[in-house]
Each structure stands twice: as structure tokens, then as C-alpha cells.
Amino acid sequence: MPNFRVKKIKELILPFKKDEVELEWMAENNNVILIYTKVNEESFFLQIKKEENYFIIKGDKHTKPSKIAYLQKSLQVFKDYFCNSEDIVSEAFAFKHNALIEKTSLIAFDFDQLLSKIKGRIYIEIGFGSGRHLLYQAQNNPDILIIGVEIYNPAITQVAKLAKSQNLSNIILIQSDARLLLSALESNSVEKIFLHFPVPWDKKPHRRVIAKNFCLECARVLGKNGRFELRTDSYEYFDFTLKQFLNFNTPKFSLKKNEKLEISSKYEDRWKRQNKDIFDLWVWNLDRVCSESNLDDFNFSDITFDTNDLIFLEKNFKNFTLKGDDYFLHFENLYQAKRGLIFKIAFGAFNKPEHCYICVNNKIEFLFKKPFKIKENLKAMEKLKKVLKFHFDIA
Ligand SMILES: C[S@@+](CC[C@H](N)C(=O)[O-])C[C@H]1O[C@@H](n2cnc3c(N)ncnc32)[C@H](O)[C@@H]1O
Known part of the structure; x- marks a missing residue:
């Protein structure tokens, strides 16, 4: 720095x-x-x-x-x-x-940067690993933007290098948990979501990418005509995914076993060498379900402060953390400015914390950017309003 x-x-x-x-x-x-x-x-x-x-x-x-x-x-x-x-x-x-002068980059460092680069048709690949399938999709669909989401950073750098050496510019890679990425995307904006050879987590199914909320988010971002594609060597994962999507009203499925694709990923090669079966599950026609992500924007209009409130807020400020089931809110620092009190806070999902500055004068406003409208952030902001309203005097 x-x-x-x-x-x-x-x-x-x-x-x-x-x-x-x-x-x-x-x-x-x-x-x-x-x-x-x-x-x-x-x-x-x-x-x-x-x-x-x-x-x-x-x-x-x-x-x-x-x-x-x-x-x-x-x-x-x-x-x-x-x-x-x-x-x-x-x-x-x-x-x-x-x-x-801006350098072009195939890597987005945050959701803001990613969203600013999205135009037109989109495919998403979750956990692209060595990137063979992602690069193949980019080569064969030059008019489609392929968003690759990975939690493992070295895979991102490596695949960005390969994409550059192949002169591919219709790729954006981001380091994130795929579950969080989906909640930042607009409804009906994605044509395909690929999930190839996810970690099966057979003994800890709650750690799987596939879960009820994930499927609801797939339905929201894909719209009725978009398609989710799972390819896996794990029959349990295949079956589990099928059952999750059967919760929709009129889903359509295509099921295949040991289908040969033009491109084989690193993991696929490994499983084939061990003579394992490979299962494909395609899902579409997912009815529009109103998921929690379609919530109101951050709304601070229902809370105002006067001079006395500001005096109490400054006096009572403390560095502390509140934890909910799936979110937290941490008050980190307080600064005085002519325009009001500036709080530095961290909050949101445990695996995707946001760090923001808010200015409190007669009302609350975000300095710089607003956080993403994911449910964990919205819950944390509701808590923030309560803490400020009661001048940090909370049980
Ligand atoms: C078994 S590897 C498969 C890689 C690649 N799809 C292939 O077929 O070779 C699973 C990949 O998913 C990534 N991953 C696991 N959980 C993830 C999540 N929640 N969001 C994004 N990527 C994830 C891992 O880092 C890993 O690279």
C-alpha cells in the first residue's frame, strides 16, 4: 500500500x-x-x-x-x-x-466492479477450478459474457492468465462464495449457470453450494428460460440437487449418465480414470418465486437524530460486535467531522463482510458506496438503526 x-x-x-x-x-x-x-x-x-x-x-x-x-x-x-x-x-x-490510464482486467475485485462490467447475455460458472470448461464456453460463445466465480484465489489468477494468452475478453472472474454472488445479480439476467464437479460434502450436506435458498436464487436470476446445469461424479449430490429443484411447481429436467462432452475438466479426467460414473442434471422452467433478495432498498428515512442524540451517540460509542443467526454487525471506530459523526462499521454475512463508513447527522447516510442488497446486510442494517436509536444502550 x-x-x-x-x-x-x-x-x-x-x-x-x-x-x-x-x-x-x-x-x-x-x-x-x-x-x-x-x-x-x-x-x-x-x-x-x-x-x-x-x-x-x-x-x-x-x-x-x-x-x-x-x-x-x-x-x-x-x-x-x-x-x-x-x-x-x-x-x-x-x-x-x-x-x-486504466488497465483492462479480467478480474473484478468486488461486486460493484463486476456489475459495472455486465452488459448483455451472461453465463455463470461456479467453482471453475482449472478453468477448462469456462475457457471452452468463452471460446465458443464470443457474444456471451462468462462470469466465473471461485473461492480459491490462485485458480482465478491462473485462469485469467490463460484467458489473456488466448485473447479471450468475454470473461470476468471474481473471488466470492457463489451463493453471495447470485444474490447481487439482477433477476432474469442469466441464461445458464454451470456447477461442474462441486465438492460433494456427502458427510456435511449443509456445506454444499446447493441448498433451498441457492435454488430460489437460481430461479430468480435465471428466469423461466434460463438453465441450471450440474455435472457430478457423486450420485448423492445429483439426487440431492434433483430433490431440491423438485420443490418448484413445474420444473423441467434433463438427466443423463456418462454423457461425453467436447471438453473434460481436470476433475472429470480424474474420475474417468477411476471408472466412476458421471451424472448430468439440467433444470429449467423454474417458476418465479419471490425470494428474500427482492427486499426493499436500505431505508433509513424512518429514523432521524437531533443534537442531543449526536451527543449521546458520541459519549456512548463503543467498539463491539452483535451477532445474529447468519449475520453480524461490528462498530469499529468513530470520527468527528463538521458534517456529523462518521462511524466505521463492518457487517453482513460471516463469509462476506462489508466494511462501510456511515455519516450520522440528522439522518443516516452511507459515505462512498451502499452495501449489497443481500438479506444478511439488510438484517444488519435494521440492527444498526436500533443501536443508534437507543444510543448504544442495548441489552
Ligand atoms: C472439485 S473442484 C471442481 C473444479 C472444476 N469445476 C472442475 O471440474 O475441474 C470444486 C471447486 O469449487 C470451488 N468452490 C467450492 N465451494 C465454492 C463456493 N461456495 N463458491 C465458489 N466456488 C466454490 C473450489 O474452490 C474448487 O475449485
Whole structure:
């Protein structure tokens, strides 16, 4: 992470603008000053941390811009206009102007970036592993965007390299649990979902990707004409999946055994060498079920604060975590700013926490981005409203 250390900082008079960098306003607590910074269309916090003999200036890790050059450029501006060169203790950021030009990438670093790249027809492959099937689909369907979702990061880097060497640009890869990815996608937006050789979890079926909610989410994002395709060596997994989809009203199925495909994945090769049977289950015509993901947006309009509330919130603030069945809410830090109290919070699903800053003045608003509308986040935000309403005085 680019940063520099400096003994002294000049008086911070904001807003300040130089070229494309705007330092707009600041928030602070005893240890840290945050500077709300905008470069072109992106905003993030620069962070000034007070150490014993110097300040360390870097980007806040949870709001960092998609282009590292934006951060480097704003550190450069901060150093040039708010520090004297003789006070610089160390410097670890190299800024090259041409770095501001965006590099194309086949990897999306978060759901926001992924959604911004989605246009037109989509296939999804869950747990693509070595990527043979995903690359094959991309080669054979140049007008379709293939979204690959994997929890294992090295597979993502490896497949991105292979896609680049094959000049494939209709691929986006993201590191995520597939169950969370689906809840971030629009209804009726996907044509096919491939799940090939998932880990069977025969002894711990609750860890399977396939579950009631997952099937509801498949039905929502696929729409009636979209198709889910499972290929597995596990008869138990095949049977389990069939039963899950039989809960719909009029599902249609295609079942096959030992069907030869043009492409064989690494796992498929392994199972074939062991003479195992391979099962295919295709499912479509899933009726529209209103799943929980079609919930209202985050709605904070029903809660307002006055000056006394803000005094109590500041006085009673504590760093603590609340846990529900499938979600949590953690209050991490509090900063004071002219525009209100700035809370740093983490929340949501245990395996996909969101980190956000909220500003509380007479109302609550998200700084930077809003979280994804998945049910765990919505539950955490309902809890947040309660905690703030009762000034942290909760049982
Ligand atoms: C047995 S491998 C199969 C890989 C590949 N589909 C093949 O046929 O060679 C299962 C893959 O699913 C990934 N995976 C497991 N659970 C996942 C989840 N919840 N979301 C996304 N990927 C997952 C694993 O990291 C692993 O790469």
C-alpha cells in the first residue's frame, strides 16, 4: 500500500483542489485523521495516522480507489502542499502519470466492479477450478459474457492468465462464495449457470453450494428460460440437487449418465480414470418465486437524530460486535467531522463482510458506496438503526 511518513503536517485548510485531486473535508479521532478525497469520478479516504514521532499517510484500506494511481496522485498532492520536504522520513509510493490510464482486467475485485462490467447475455460458472470448461464456453460463445466465480484465489489468477494468452475478453472472474454472488445479480439476467464437479460434502450436506435458498436464487436470476446445469461424479449430490429443484411447481429436467462432452475438466479426467460414473442434471422452467433478495432498498428515512442524540451517540460509542443467526454487525471506530459523526462499521454475512463508513447527522447516510442488497446486510442494517436509536444502550 503506497504511503509516506512525515514529522510535521501544515495546517489542513479544506477544501483544497490541485489538478484532478480534491481534498474535500476531514474527520478525526484521537489517533487518525481521515480526508475525504476525490480524484475524477472516485472518492476515498486518505488516512493520516499519528505515531509517536511522525505521521504516516496512506489510503484507507476499505475505501481505496479501483486505480492505485489515484491514491498515488493524491499522496503526491498531499506531500507537495501540506508537508515540507525536509520533514519527510520515508516514502514508499512511486507515481507515474501514465498509470492513470486504466488497465483492462479480467478480474473484478468486488461486486460493484463486476456489475459495472455486465452488459448483455451472461453465463455463470461456479467453482471453475482449472478453468477448462469456462475457457471452452468463452471460446465458443464470443457474444456471451462468462462470469466465473471461485473461492480459491490462485485458480482465478491462473485462469485469467490463460484467458489473456488466448485473447479471450468475454470473461470476468471474481473471488466470492457463489451463493453471495447470485444474490447481487439482477433477476432474469442469466441464461445458464454451470456447477461442474462441486465438492460433494456427502458427510456435511449443509456445506454444499446447493441448498433451498441457492435454488430460489437460481430461479430468480435465471428466469423461466434460463438453465441450471450440474455435472457430478457423486450420485448423492445429483439426487440431492434433483430433490431440491423438485420443490418448484413445474420444473423441467434433463438427466443423463456418462454423457461425453467436447471438453473434460481436470476433475472429470480424474474420475474417468477411476471408472466412476458421471451424472448430468439440467433444470429449467423454474417458476418465479419471490425470494428474500427482492427486499426493499436500505431505508433509513424512518429514523432521524437531533443534537442531543449526536451527543449521546458520541459519549456512548463503543467498539463491539452483535451477532445474529447468519449475520453480524461490528462498530469499529468513530470520527468527528463538521458534517456529523462518521462511524466505521463492518457487517453482513460471516463469509462476506462489508466494511462501510456511515455519516450520522440528522439522518443516516452511507459515505462512498451502499452495501449489497443481500438479506444478511439488510438484517444488519435494521440492527444498526436500533443501536443508534437507543444510543448504544442495548441489552
Ligand atoms: C472439485 S473442484 C471442481 C473444479 C472444476 N469445476 C472442475 O471440474 O475441474 C470444486 C471447486 O469449487 C470451488 N468452490 C467450492 N465451494 C465454492 C463456493 N461456495 N463458491 C465458489 N466456488 C466454490 C473450489 O474452490 C474448487 O475449485
